[in-house]
Amino acid sequence: MDLSINGKVFLVSGGAAGIGAAIINSLHKENGIPVILDKSDVENCDESLRAGIEQQKIIYQQVDLCDEDALSEAITSVETSCGRIDGVVNNAGINDSVGLDRPSADFENSLRRNLVQCFSLVRLALPSLKKSEGAIVNIGSKVCVTGQGGTSGYAAAKGGLAALTREWALDLAKDSIRCNAVIPAEVWTQMYADWLSSREDPESAKKEIESRIPLQQRFTTPEEIAEMCVFLLSGKSSHTTGQIIHVDGGYTHLDRAYRG
Numbered sequence: 635m636d637l638s639i640n641g642k643v644f645l646v647s648g649g650a651a652g653i654g655a656a657i658i659n660s661l662h663k664e665n666g667i668p669v670i671l672d673k674s675d676v677e678n679c680d681e682s683l684r685a686g687i688e689q690q691k692i693i694y695q696q697v698d699l700c701d702e703d704a705l706s707e708a709i710t711s712v713e714t715s716c717g718r719i720d721g722v723v724n725n726a727g728i729n730d731s732v733g734l735d736r737p738s739a740d741f742e743n744s745l746r747r748n749l750v751q752c753f754s755l756v757r758l759a760l761p762s763l764k765k766s767e768g769a770i771v772n773i774g775s776k777v778c779v780t781g782q783g784g785t786s787g788y789a790a791a792k793g794g795l796a797a798l799t800r801e802w803a804l805d806l807a808k809d810s811i812r813c814n815a816v817i818p819a820e821v822w823t824q825m826y827a828d829w830l831s832s833r834e835d836p837e838s839a840k841k842e843i844e845s846r847i848p849l850q851q852r853f854t855t856p857e858e859i860a861e862m863c864v865f866l867l868s869g870k871s872s873h874t875t876g877q878i879i880h881v882d883g884g885y886t887h888l889d890r891a892y893r894g
Contacts, residue, residue, distance in 0.1 A: 637868035640665040642766075643716045644867060645709070647671045647699055647755055648726025652823040653773065655680035656856035657723055660864045662686050669693040669712050671705070671755070672726070699726055699751040702758075709758045719762035721867040724752040724795065725773045732787035744787025749794045756802065767810040769867045772799050773859070774878070776819040776886045796878055803876030812875040814866045819882035820844075822853035846890040849883035 644661050648654040649670035659682055661668040669692075670679070676687060676694045686692035693716075695708040713719060732744040756763075756770060763770070777785060778792035799815040806813060820826075820843055833839040844851045862881050865871055880886050 637664050637870055639868050642720035643667045643718050644721040645669045646723040650674045650679035653856045653859050654725040656860035657863050660860040671695050671697055673698045700746055702754050706758050718766055719759050720766045720768045722759050723771045729788045731785050733784040741787045745791050748791030763811050764809045770813040771863045771866050772815040774815050774817040779886055800876050815878045816862050817880045818859050819885035820853050847883040847885050848888045848892055
């Protein structure tokens with residue numbers, strides 16, 4: 635299927651690794667021009683991206699997303715060099731375990747890291763998105779639906795991002811800008827693998843988690859999240875907006891007590 639994104643420019647926050655890197659790679663394969671916005675050094679980005687970066691088919695902007703002035707400069711640089719911005723993916727975020735046992739300042743900082751920077755990115759890119767009648771995809775988390783315990787900041791931020799998905803879909807409909815959210819649950823990334831490796835019996839822990847995922851009892855892949863994002867960015871989803879789509883093998887909404 636031709637998604638008709640050839641030559642279009644897409645900003646992906648936190649695009650250097652994990653789900654973000656998968657989104658960048660999927661956009662690249664569809665001949666889009668993906669732009670990584672990430673605070674990591676380019677040398678530390680996912681190995682799968684390096685050839686595209688070296689060939690300048692993938693643009694790398696090292697930026698602290700919480701520094702609005704630096705973010706504005708990065709977006710202006712993309713606008714100047716590419717002449718357009720067609721889409722934004724709010725992917726960056728971290729489950730930072732800021733719970734009720736932490737001071738309010740930590741909670742506020744969690745919101746800045748996981749929510750406020752998403753607002754800033756869309757606000758700064760908006761003039762270009764209006765010109766291109768572009769699209770926004772927000773990457774959420776099952777935590778805003780299921781809860782997790784011990785992570786009030788992250789849960790509130792992802793709940794806020796889901797709410798902003800609907801708010802922006804309405805706010806920007808007059809500009810023909812679409813906004814949707816993709817909600818992952820258990821996605822097999824290096825970060826997840828590293829967390830499991832700290833458990834007493836990593837293999838048993840992995841099998842226990844997989845057993846709770848109704849469809850095929852396996853983790854979602856980053857590529858499966860990425861393909862949904864690219865579809866929502868493309869003209870093939872031209873009348874889809876304000877939707878919150880769970881790509882999670884049924885984990886969030888189906889009975890996890892079920893064992894197939």
